[in-house]
Amino acid sequence: MPELPEVQAHAERLTQQFRGAVLQRFVPFNFTALKTAVPRPDDAYDTPLLGVGRRGKYLLLDFGPIHFVIHLMQGGRLLVDTSQSAKPRNGQARFVFADGPALLLTEAGKERRAGVWCVATDALAGPPLNRLGPEALEYTPATLAAAFAADNMRVHGFLRNQRHIAGLGRMLANEVCHRAHVSPFAMTGKLGAAGAAAVHAAIVAAIDDGLTYERTRTDMSSSADRPGRVHGRVGQACPECGDTIRSVSYSGYTVAYCPTCQTVGKVLADNTTSKFLK
Numbered sequence: 001m002p003e004l005p006e007v008q009a010h011a012e013r014l015t016q017q018f019r020g021a022v023l024q025r026f027v028p029f030n031f032t033a034l035k036t037a038v039p040r041p042d043d044a045y046d047t048p049l050l051g052v053g054r055r056g057k058y059l060l061l062d063f064g065p066i067h068f069v070i071h072l073m074q075g076g077r078l079l080v081d082t083s084q085s086a087k088p089r090n091g092q093a094r095f096v097f098a099d100g101p102a103l104l105l106t107e108a109g110k111e112r113r114a115g116v117w118c119v120a121t122d123a124l125a126g127p128p129l130n131r132l133g134p135e136a137l138e139y140t141p142a143t144l145a146a147a148f149a150a151d152n153m154r155v156h157g158f159l160r161n162q163r164h165i166a167g168l169g170r171m172l173a174n175e176v177c178h179r180a181h182v183s184p185f186a187m188t189g190k191l192g193a194a195g196a197a198a199v200h201a202a203i204v205a206a207i208d209d210g211l212t213y214e215r216t217r218t219d220m221s222s223s224a225d226r227p228g229r230v231h232g233r234v235g236q237a238c239p240e241c242g243d244t245i246r247s248v249s250y251s252g253y254t255v256a257y258c259p260t261c262q263t264v265g266k267v268l269a270d271n272t273t274s275k276f277l278k
Contacts, residue, residue, distance in 0.1 A: 001074045002220060004136055004167030005210030007054050010078070010220045014052040014059075014103070017080065021097040022048050023063060028116075033093040033105065035115045035128070039066060044118075049097075056132045056166030060124075061095070061103075067124060068095070069117040076107040076114030077220060132166040136203055139165065145196035152189030155182060155199065156255055168203070170253045171223065172210070174231040176202040178240075183263045184248075184255045230256040246270075 002010070026041035028034045034041070044066040053060040059078060061068040070078060081094060081104035088094070090106040093116055097103075107114040117128055139147070147164060148155075158164050159173040168176070177184045179202035182195060191199065213227055214220075224232065229239050234247040234256050243260035248270050259265050 001057065001169050001223075002072055003057060003169040003172050003210070004054075004207055005214045006220050006226075007057055007059060007072075007167075009211060009214030009217070011052040011054045011059055012215070013218070014078070018049050018097070018100075018103065019051055020048050021100060022046060024096045024098050026068070026116075026118075027094040027096060029088075029091045029093060030112065032112045033115055035117045036119065039118055039120050041066075041068070041118050044068070054167075055124075055129050056135070056162055057169070058129065062121070065121050067119050067121050069119050069124075069128060070105065071114060071128070072105075073107065073113040073115075074111070075109045076105065079104045079106060079219075132162055133164045134166065136165050136167045136207060139200060139203070141193070141197040141200045144200045145191075145193045148188035148191055148196050148199075152187055154185050155188050155191065156184035158188050159199075159203075167207075171226060171228060171231045172203075172206055174256045175206040175228050178202075178230045178256075178258060178261060179205055181261050183268075184257050185268065230258060232256070 023044050044063040047063045050062040059070040081102040084102050090108050092107050093105040095103040156173045159168050180198040230245050233245050236245055238245055238258040241260045243258050245258055246267055248255045248268050259267050
């Protein structure tokens with residue numbers, strides 16, 4: 001799933017290309033694409049796009065009094081659409097402008113979870129964005145330490161939980177834990193101020209590296225493209241110590257880690273019923 005660096009860089013690219021484009025119509029290709037009934041997309045017609053922003057993993061298309069809030073989920077993309085074919089492959093919805101190319105929301109696969117919310121700008125604090133916690137880069141070491149102390153859970157799970165911290169996902173959780181030299185299964189309540197400071201520094205560094213890479217691209221990367229120290233590198237050598245990168249696999253994702261850097265050399269059992277290192 002695209003995370004903060006991918007979504008932020010894509011918002012910047014789309015702003016540069018589409019700012020000022022006047023919305024002519026919004027075309028959903030199936031009934032699951034538009035998640036809201038009011039306000040109507042028509043309320044943004046004949047209005048120029050002021051810019052594309054981001055909140056967590058959501059893209060925000062700003063048409064003044066109306067925002068289109070878009071979540072790409074796992075397989076979604078918001079693509080520049082020059083052909084505007086009647087039946088685009090994987091097409092979920094299209095933003096048609098008075099001049100120039102359109103924007104096409106696509107989603108690969110069969111889940112059809114990506115979607116668009118049409119939201120009055122003065123109601124952006126409501127659904128769906130009201131489910132999000134603070135932005136990842138809004139935290140300070142002190143506020144992160146307080147958040148850790150308030151909810152004792154595995155740090156990898158904390159980092160992925162959008163109600164706790166908005167914008168991070170599975171890849172960045174792996175990368176942050178490795179940079180901070182903490183076990184992905186360490187409990188947040190035991191990390192203390194020093195542990196929170198290390199995690200905070202790792203968050204900032206991992207996002208900065210991700211943004212630097214994404215801003216060199218002309219499109220949003222796929223998960224296989226994104227450079228990482230441990231994520232997607234299971235079985236390879238750790239770039240810091242040379243130990244073999246290991247993993248704990250779940251049905252939907254993989255936790256990657258370096259035993260030497262993160263778990264005092266211990267290899268974690270690769271099944272969901274093990275008692276993991278705390």
